[in-house]
Amino acid sequence: MNGTSVTNEQQIQAIIDQLKHKPGALLPILHQLQNTFEYIPANAIALIGRALHQTSAEIHGVISFYRHFHTSKDSTHRVEICRAEACQARGARALESHAKKTLGVDYHQSTADRNITLDPVYCLGNCSCGPTIRVGEHIYGRVDTEKFDSIIRQLTTTTVHIQ
Numbered sequence: 481m482n483g484t485s486v487t488n489e490q491q492i493q494a495i496i497d498q499l500k501h502k503p504g505a506l507l508p509i510l511h512q513l514q515n516t517f518e519y520i521p522a523n524a525i526a527l528i529g530r531a532l533h534q535t536s537a538e539i540h541g542v543i544s545f546y547r548h549f550h551t552s553k554d555s556t557h558r559v560e561i562c563r564a565e566a567c568q569a570r571g572a573r574a575l576e577s578h579a580k581k582t583l584g585v586d587y588h589q590s591t592a593d594r595n596i597t598l599d600p601v602y603c604l605g606n607c608s609c610g611p612t613i614r615v616g617e618h619i620y621g622r623v624d625t626e627k628f629d630s631i632i633r634q635l636t637t638t639t640v641h642i643q
């Protein structure tokens with residue numbers, strides 16, 4: 481769904497092999513993958529994990545933290561849902577399952593029309609007004625399922641390009 485292919489695996493592995501011995505190798509590897517592919521291919525996660533002895537969750541956590549990294553190439557809109565504690569206490573879990581169901585994707589995936597990519601994020605500095613989401617550069621607070629649907633509807637008529 482996110483455009484990865486087996487053919488890029490050797491290229492990914494070469495980047496990992498070249499950089500894995502550097503201190504804090506994860507970031508240089510992710511930067512090089514982003515520069516090479518314009519996103520972090522999904523099949524890179526397991527390869528990086530194996531080389532650096534890190535879990536997929538740890539690697540996804542770093543990818544989500546840095547806005548520079550994208551997990552898909554061509555989608556127009558990046559929708560990020562805050563999964564940090566304060567937002568979870570305010571209903572982010574219900575929101576994320578609604579978002580996944582509505583968009584028909586899991587985290588790190590793009591909709592079939594490549595219009596929207598759904599990503600998790602960990603705190604957007606809007607904790608007292610959660611659940612919080614970010615769409616492109618815009619942060620929305622108190623996002624319930626109704627507000628989410630309304631924001632998503634707007635995305636079909638606006639052009640908020642991901643970085």
Ligand code: FES
Pocket residue numbers: 562563564565566567568602603604605606607608610612
């Ligand atoms: S916990 Fe969600 S914005 Fe801080």
